[in-house]
Amino acid sequence: MADVARTGERIAFLRRLRAVRQFRAEPVPPAVVDDVLTAARWSGSAKNRQPWELVLVRDRETLRALAAADGSAGHLAGAALGIVVVMAGDPSQNEQETFDEGRLSERIMLAAAAHGVGSCVGWFRGPGRAAVKQLLRIPPERLVRTAISLGYPDTGARPARPPRSLRSPARKPLSEMVHQDVYGGT
Amino acid sequence: MADVARTGERIAFLRRLRAVRQFRAEPVPPAVVDDVLTAARWSGSAKNRQPWELVLVRDRETLRALAAADGSAGHLAGAALGIVVVMAGDPSQNEQETFDEGRLSERIMLAAAAHGVGSCVGWFRGPGRAAVKQLLRIPPERLVRTAISLGYPDTGARPARPPRSLRSPARKPLSEMVHQDVYGGT
Numbered sequence: 225m226a227d228v229a230r231t232g233e234r235i236a237f238l239r240r241l242r243a244v245r246q247f248r249a250e251p252v253p254p255a256v257v258d259d260v261l262t263a264a265r266w267s268g269s270a271k272n273r274q275p276w277e278l279v280l281v282r283d284r285e286t287l288r289a290l291a292a293a294d295g296s297a298g299h300l301a302g303a304a305l306g307i308v309v310v311m312a313g314d315p316s317q318n319e320q321e322t323f324d325e326g327r328l329s330e331r332i333m334l335a336a337a338a339h340g341v342g343s344c345v346g347w348f349r350g351p352g353r354a355a356v357k358q359l360l361r362i363p364p365e366r367l368v369r370t371a372i373s374l375g376y377p378d379t380g381a382r383p384a385r386p387p388r389s390l391r392s393p394a395r396k397p398l399s400e401m402v403h404q405d406v407y408g409g410t
Numbered sequence: 411m412a413d414v415a416r417t418g419e420r421i422a423f424l425r426r427l428r429a430v431r432q433f434r435a436e437p438v439p440p441a442v443v444d445d446v447l448t449a450a451r452w453s454g455s456a457k458n459r460q461p462w463e464l465v466l467v468r469d470r471e472t473l474r475a476l477a478a479a480d481g482s483a484g485h486l487a488g489a490a491l492g493i494v495v496v497m498a499g500d501p502s503q504n505e506q507e508t509f510d511e512g513r514l515s516e517r518i519m520l521a522a523a524a525h526g527v528g529s530c531v532g533w534f535r536g537p538g539r540a541a542v543k544q545l546l547r548i549p550p551e552r553l554v555r556t557a558i559s560l561g562y563p564d565t566g567a568r569p570a571r572p573p574r575s576l577r578s579p580a581r582k583p584l585s586e587m588v589h590q591d592v593y594g595g596t
Contacts (some may be wrong), residue, residue, distance in 0.1 A: 234524035238449040327510020338420035
């Protein structure tokens with residue numbers, strides 16, 4: 225039987241995760257990065273393929289170049305650390321790799337949050353993907369779709385434009401999300 | 411500064427998550443299901459679209475029918491609860507929805523694990539997807555790709571066939587996964 229207080233703490237921890245897009249300048253300590261990588265390493269994947277590699281980017285000019293690539297990864301410009309997710313890029317496993325990349329990203333964000341470090345998933349689109357591969361010397365056959373910004377939250381920062389998640393209701397109620405037994409069942 | 415013990419507990423919690431495919435018969439209590447749904451509800455998604463609905467299935471015959479659908483969801487047959495993930499199915503957002511579905515699934519597994527409940531992602535393929543939609547009366551325009559089995563782990567059970575994850579090295583070392591600054595960088 226799991227300890228009630230510990231269980232409650234874990235659920236609250238999961239519930240509280242939010243994307244952070246504004247960061248303070250201070251670096252993410254190596255011990256924190258190690259924990260994030262450990263959580264990433266133990267991510268589950270289909271048939272345990274582990275179809276991923278990570279490129280850690282701390283150089284400010286490189287982060288700015290990543291942020292400028294086509295897509296929605298502008299928050300990388302101010303991140304203390306960027307983790308570029310490099311997927312195997314097997315065309316026959318594309319759907320599964322995309323799903324597994326989501327699982328991996330969620331764990332990276334949670335491991336960072338366990339240390340009070342904020343994070344946000346950035347998305348590369350169209351020519352942005354090839355540009356990132358060229359910038360980081362990633363082999364062309366790999367697939368680069370996302371990078372995760374990490375850093376201590378700058379709670380005093382005012383976003384230039386409120387993210388959509390702050391302009392719309394935070395989350396749908398469970399009554400609009402959950403069905404019992406069959407679709408439409410209550 | 412986050413509390414060191416609490417941080418360590420969270421990282422260990424993330425690190426320990428493993429797929430569970432064999433379950434005891436006892437049901438998952440409503441309070442546990444509520445926590446799982448709360449964690450699911452607060453999942454992040456691109457532009458906060460929340461492109462998901464969940465169908466909770468407890469009926470044994472329905473679970474067996476889901477397990478028999480084309481794909482790799484056989485473990486649903488013995489699950490105490492199956493959560494069928496129904497995605498919006500917007501073709502223009504397919505890649506993003508797949509990624510977000512992975513994030514959602516990871517959180518469901520973690521929230522279950524916080525209560526000592528095991529889980530495994532099952533995958534529907536080809537005609538299995540339409541079969542599941544028909545079985546659960548899910549509108550045809552939606553996308554059904556996965557279902558998650560939940561239940562208390564049957565630690566005494568011997569899998570009919572060891573999953574691949576038990577036949578191959580558990581996880582690659584970080585040295586094969588992590589690059590510094592650029593791909594290939596150490």
